[in-house]
Amino acid sequence: MLHLLQKPLEAQKPSRRTFLKMSAGAVGGLVIAMNLPRASRAAAGSGELAQPFVHIRPDNTVIVLSKHLDKGQGTATGLTTLVAEELDAAREQISVEFAPSNPQLYANLLFGVQGTGGSTAMANSFMQYRQAGAAAKAMIVAAAAKEWGVPAGEVSVSSGIVSHSSGKSATLGELATLAAEQEVPAEPVLKSPENWTYIGKSFPRLDVKNKTIGAPKTYTMDFQRDDLLVAVVARSPRFGGKVKSFNATEAKKVPGVVNVLQIPNGIAVVAKSTWPAIKARELLEIEWDDSEAETRSSEAMFAELSEMTAKPGVKVREDGDVDAALEAAARVIEEDFEFPYLAHGAMEPLDIVMKFDGETAEFWFGSQIQTIDHNVAATVLGIPFQNVKINTLWAGGSFGRRAQADAHPVVEITTLAKAMQAAGMPPAPVKIVWTREDDMAGGYYRPMSAHKIKVGLDENNNVTAFKYNIAAKSIIKGTPFEAMLMKDGVDHNMTEGAHDTTYAFPLMNMDQSFQETKVPVLWWRSVGHTHTAYVMETMVDRLAKEAGKDPVAYRLEMIKDDPRKVNVLKLAAEKAGWDKPVAEGRHRGVAVHKSFGSYVAEVAEISFREDGTVKVEKVTAAVDCGTPINPDNIRAQVEGGIGYGLGAILRNQVTLVDGVVDETNFDTYEPLRISDMPEIEVHIVASNEAPSGIGEPGTPPIGPAVANAIAAARGEWVTTLPLTKAGLV
Amino acid sequence: MSVTLKINGETRTLDADPESPLLWALRDELGMTGTKFGCGIASCGACTVHWDGTPIRSCQTMVGDLEGAEITTIEGVNGKAAEAVQAAWNELDVPQCGYCQSGQIMAASALLSETPKPSNEDIDAAMDGNVCRCATYARIRKAIHLAADKMEA
Numbered sequence: 047m048l049h050l051l052q053k054p055l056e057a058q059k060p061s062r063r064t065f066l067k068m069s070a071g072a073v074g075g076l077v078i079a080m081n082l083p084r085a086s087r088a089a090a091g092s093g094e095l096a097q098p099f100v101h102i103r104p105d106n107t108v109i110v111l112s113k114h115l116d117k118g119q120g121t122a123t124g125l126t127t128l129v130a131e132e133l134d135a136a137r138e139q140i141s142v143e144f145a146p147s148n149p150q151l152y153a154n155l156l157f158g159v160q161g162t163g164g165s166t167a168m169a170n171s172f173m174q175y176r177q178a179g180a181a182a183k184a185m186i187v188a189a190a191a192k193e194w195g196v197p198a199g200e201v202s203v204s205s206g207i208v209s210h211s212s213g214k215s216a217t218l219g220e221l222a223t224l225a226a227e228q229e230v231p232a233e234p235v236l237k238s239p240e241n242w243t244y245i246g247k248s249f250p251r252l253d254v255k256n257k258t259i260g261a262p263k264t265y266t267m268d269f270q271r272d273d274l275l276v277a278v279v280a281r282s283p284r285f286g287g288k289v290k291s292f293n294a295t296e297a298k299k300v301p302g303v304v305n306v307l308q309i310p311n312g313i314a315v316v317a318k319s320t321w322p323a324i325k326a327r328e329l330l331e332i333e334w335d336d337s338e339a340e341t342r343s344s345e346a347m348f349a350e351l352s353e354m355t356a357k358p359g360v361k362v363r364e365d366g367d368v369d370a371a372l373e374a375a376a377r378v379i380e381e382d383f384e385f386p387y388l389a390h391g392a393m394e395p396l397d398i399v400m401k402f403d404g405e406t407a408e409f410w411f412g413s414q415i416q417t418i419d420h421n422v423a424a425t426v427l428g429i430p431f432q433n434v435k436i437n438t439l440w441a442g443g444s445f446g447r448r449a450q451a452d453a454h455p456v457v458e459i460t461t462l463a464k465a466m467q468a469a470g471m472p473p474a475p476v477k478i479v480w481t482r483e484d485d486m487a488g489g490y491y492r493p494m495s496a497h498k499i500k501v502g503l504d505e506n507n508n509v510t511a512f513k514y515n516i517a518a519k520s521i522i523k524g525t526p527f528e529a530m531l532m533k534d535g536v537d538h539n540m541t542e543g544a545h546d547t548t549y550a551f552p553l554m555n556m557d558q559s560f561q562e563t564k565v566p567v568l569w570w571r572s573v574g575h576t577h578t579a580y581v582m583e584t585m586v587d588r589l590a591k592e593a594g595k596d597p598v599a600y601r602l603e604m605i606k607d608d609p610r611k612v613n614v615l616k617l618a619a620e621k622a623g624w625d626k627p628v629a630e631g632r633h634r635g636v637a638v639h640k641s642f643g644s645y646v647a648e649v650a651e652i653s654f655r656e657d658g659t660v661k662v663e664k665v666t667a668a669v670d671c672g673t674p675i676n677p678d679n680i681r682a683q684v685e686g687g688i689g690y691g692l693g694a695i696l697r698n699q700v701t702l703v704d705g706v707v708d709e710t711n712f713d714t715y716e717p718l719r720i721s722d723m724p725e726i727e728v729h730i731v732a733s734n735e736a737p738s739g740i741g742e743p744g745t746p747p748i749g750p751a752v753a754n755a756i757a758a759a760r761g762e763w764v765t766t767l768p769l770t771k772a773g774l775v
Numbered sequence: 776m777s778v779t780l781k782i783n784g785e786t787r788t789l790d791a792d793p794e795s796p797l798l799w800a801l802r803d804e805l806g807m808t809g810t811k812f813g814c815g816i817a818s819c820g821a822c823t824v825h826w827d828g829t830p831i832r833s834c835q836t837m838v839g840d841l842e843g844a845e846i847t848t849i850e851g852v853n854g855k856a857a858e859a860v861q862a863a864w865n866e867l868d869v870p871q872c873g874y875c876q877s878g879q880i881m882a883a884s885a886l887l888s889e890t891p892k893p894s895n896e897d898i899d900a901a902m903d904g905n906v907c908r909c910a911t912y913a914r915i916r917k918a919i920h921l922a923a924d925k926m927e928a
Contacts (some may be wrong), residue, residue, distance in 0.1 A: 069862045071818070090878075118870075118872030118873065118909045119871065120871070120872035124899055176917070179860075234783070251868045253870070253873065254864065254865050254868055254869070254870050255836065255865060256873075257870040257876050258861045258869075258873075258876060258880060259809070259849065259850070259861065259871030260809015260810065260849030260850050260877040261809070261859070262806075262809070263809075264873070265874060266809070267808070267812060268802075268808035270806055270808065271804075276803075302790070302843070319791070319803035319804070320797065320799050320803050320812075321795045321796065321799035322792075322921075323801065324815075355892065360809050390906055391812070391873075392872070392908055393813055393819070393821060393872060393874035393875045393907070393908045393909075394811075394813075394872070394874045395812070395813075395908070441872065442872045442873065442874025442875075443871075443872040443874060443908050443909060444833075444872075445908070479812075481815055482813065482814040482815055482816070482819075483815075520854075578778060613866075678868060679868075682868065682871060682911070682914070683871075685910065685911070685913050686871055686909045686910045686911060688910070689909075689910020689911075689913075690908070690909070690910055692910075702800060709896060711814055711815075711818060712813075712814050712816070712818035712819050712906060713815050713818045717819075717906045717908060718910055718912075719792040719902070719903050719904075719906065719912075720898070720899050720902045720903055720905070720915060721899040721903050722850055722905075723910065723912035723913055723916075725913070726913050769910075
């Protein structure tokens, strides 16, 4: 997501500013001078060693503080693995909690603010969390040396037991209080990779037990308190619409309803519990003002995008005079692609809890960019930054949905709190629940897009020119991220995976055009790669066919200078048995793509059912994400990433009729189900490179791999998604 | 209106709107939040509980219909099949975000109680109503087979 933001900008303390300026400032962020925040002595009276990332308690438990939100991607376990490794703690004694919102201590080192996204968690934390573990261990060792009167160099730690050759031994917990009095080492010594016992091996997830017994207090949706109020909000059916007038007489009669209040984003029904709020909302009579709303249908919006791709746009990449080269080509292949809006559809619909007492505000939710949420809360409520506390909770999925530039759930709940205050209601914690319909019809979609490709070929079918025009609404233009992520008016989030391709085309130009619409758009698992990988990998497959070459062999020739890509492609091909004929009735397709620093190749094997629909039978994946930290979680993320991408290309789209969303629940936005799930094999490349992303990179290649398998059978590539439109699902 | 029923073996009296879904009675009235709200239209299975041993969607089961019913939720599910399923889920690290997994486990437990040695086709048929947006389906299949093995052992 924010992976382009690699450099911290000028130091800037969070403070109250105007909404946009403040948020932009927040993203501009703080200078992180060093990876390991100094701090920390024993928390007063607790007797524990309390450092920013790790607490060791006298009862011998070790708590790792995860600065990143875990929404299923396994980050909390990953960060804990790093600390456990360097601390030499036993897995049984270690657990994880989410860190408080504090950009000084817990900024994502690639963003400059506290936030999770762009598959950066391990990439930015790999050294930091190892250093935290190593520093804690050095302090434990120093404490043991002092206690036992032996040189620190003779003290060793293994599986949470500190020992000396004299026979003395202690647990980490027994030494915690004394350790807290030791100097925090400035440059703790890290283990050599050959001595790793957890990294690259096995460290089972820490959250599985709770998630298999329905444990309370896990997700925001489960937040409970006796005085908790629950609100649902009636929002405009059209994006950009506003309340003209409303009548809440009937709604207020529903037992359990406490109040009905107008907020900037709609009408909020506040009740003692969820069901009365949902029921009462249906009884509201609201007249909407659509004068500034998006009232077009998606068909008209696609037509606009298509026209945009026929014209020059903002130059994203310009190798030379591509039109002249196309003119001079022996022949030109032209193709138009269309990708629909996609909803994230995380299993836990959006939700947020806050208590505001007039001076301080406390939040409980799956906050994904804590620093923006924190700043927006302080700004809307008009209270100092330090009067806001965010408790980050486990999120039931996100796929990008909880990482909003505009912090709209925070805006909604803080404006509701002010409305409650203005109505004379006593301070009480309130939870806003989005129903599935609210969540799905509420926008923040993967942008719809159109792509026009023209490829020039010479007499020998070699590529001479590659012209790529893309049109979509920008995710970042006009948001607080614009200042940071757009350079010279170019949005690279939209074109990533295409403008930076390592396919050796002699001449490639890429233009982008920006659609304007009130429909809010957002990063969706793998962002620009969700469409660029599909376009590039189906086009390359087509070019291989034009050249009369095998799809794998052709790619290998064209990516000679990209050894890690070559490697995963060869590995996936080998494991899938690419050199052997495919079984009767089966068809194979391949795709390889780099995203978020990681390389993934996938071979999809499909068959056709009797009715002509596609069944994806098997996917063989090879992945190079640098040093593999937790191999089983890497496999899990690639399996899940494939499933997530597959569901989307098979049958997912959000369409509008006169500005109103058609697909509002899982009956019409039909998700991937177990009967759709192929067998999946994931092969991980051994690597000493720095760790890179894994939450997203499994997703981009599956669409084109399946499309290429379909083309292997039918001779043509699907260029309009989802596949339902081609009658293939 | 009040309805008396058994939840996880205990007799409970619900003083609720008879048109209120069991899901919200469990979560908001009884504080049992293991049963999840996912779609509200019986399309995702996150709210699956057992009614007399049969998996049902609690979001579309109204409290007014439950007089005398025996309901089992994720908080109370036990017995050979459920324990084997939970153990297998832990062994294979099935959950990712985990939000759907209460429902998955309720559905899988019911399947194994009826069909102790299910085929992949049996699994797909029994589990197709339970959506997992993290797409942990490959592991769910493996874990159900593993649970079946555990039950046999």
